[in-house]
Amino acid sequence: MEALHKTLERCPSPEDYGTNYALLHSALKDYAQSIFYMPKATQGLIDENALAILKLLDPSQDTLAFLFVINIALAQKEVSKEVLDKVVLFLCSFDVCQVRYAGAAFSALLTKIASESLFPPVVTINLLVEAMVRLEPSGTMFTNLHLPLAKLVYDCGDFDLAARVLDSDILFYPSTANTKESRPLCEPGLPPYVFMSTKTGLTSLVTASVVLEYNLVRSLIYISAHDWAKAYSALEQIVTHPCKDKSVSKIMIDAHKRWLLVSLLHTGKNPDSPPITSRSALNVYHNKNRPYLVVADHFDTDNVIQFADACQEHTQMWRADATESLIDQVMMAYQKWRIINLKNIYVCLSLSQVRRATLDAVTRQPLPTNAALVVMLQEMVDSGMLKAIIAPEENDPDTEGSLLFTQSSQWSSEKEFGDTISRTVQSIKDLGQQYRLVDERLSSNADYVRHLAHNKKRSESEKELDPTLGFESQVEDEDLMTGIVVHS
Structure with a gap:
């Protein structure tokens, strides 16, 4: 037993190798x-004495040995609370460099935690998030654990638990393609797709349907939280997902329905289709989702009758699509956005004028009293939806008052302005680094290179047929005094 303990404790220390990462690797x-x-x-000896061995190991120093023993202990028919406590300790303190050399075992541990009820849901989510963030702090790499985590969060209902993962912008996806990176796994500063790969075992390959489902579950989480901006972004990633020929999936069609409705709640207007949406997808959306498009068309008008009719005409479809609650919220938001749009015409107007100028889409009538209007306006102000000052009469809210639209100010002080500038500069630096990583990743992908070559050849052919097609791309600068200058 003592000899086994010494064997497990022999993990190489980075301090003994300095910057010689090749030897440490x-x-x-x-x-x-x-x-x-x-x-x-x-292994049989470890199985019999797993807990005793774990008590002798330091998970932050002996990460590989600790991981090995934990997986053996969790394979037993009955897992003790003491072993589960060791799992929690391990996931909160493991060495992020060492686990790169046992990726399959580490991934198996996280998958087991995500798929089995070893812990209460809240604890499971916290453990997965902690492990994923510690392993890859930038959050830019998609893994096979993202979808199980999102499903756990959606079922749990506590959406803030996994915000550090779910809110991250994904730039990289698992691939079997070789990278140009030749540095050792233990060297600092490696791009996440180098060590978070199928080769190291820290993730497995994912299909397009998994990515689509992940973004759909994310959007449902944000919709439940009424976070329309994040829901809109998640749904847009599904709507614009690349698709070959006419292979537009049901998830994409369903997401487009919700994307239209969420856009109305988020921006108050019918959205333009993103320019990167494939033509085949657009055709399918327009054919399959016509009733939703009609609702969106009428939302941005003052014709409450047509809008309400469009919402109430296809109630069976809304129910079948599970979008009935979103339609209800869109109807309730109709009058609110009519009020917000009044700021484009007025600076200040009386509450009675606001009541007469806007109609409730549910009743198709103005609100019955100024008091009811004040309640709605106050909710809009409190939520940040409306930037205005409400000035009712002090003693009787049902008498004449006024609504004063105010200009939203991004900064309340010079320090806040300076902090914003600093964050913006850092964001630009981060984006530059991410752009270089993505460019390097794509340039080594044979399919992407062929795609670029195909597009270039097609554009050249189209240009030969119509020489004016390339005019806009040739314009590099404009001199307001002399006109357009074209640089060849």
């Missing part, structure tokens, strides 16, 4: 091999 690789390919007899 070799040492960690050999150590991982010795741990995870132990003789069956030795």
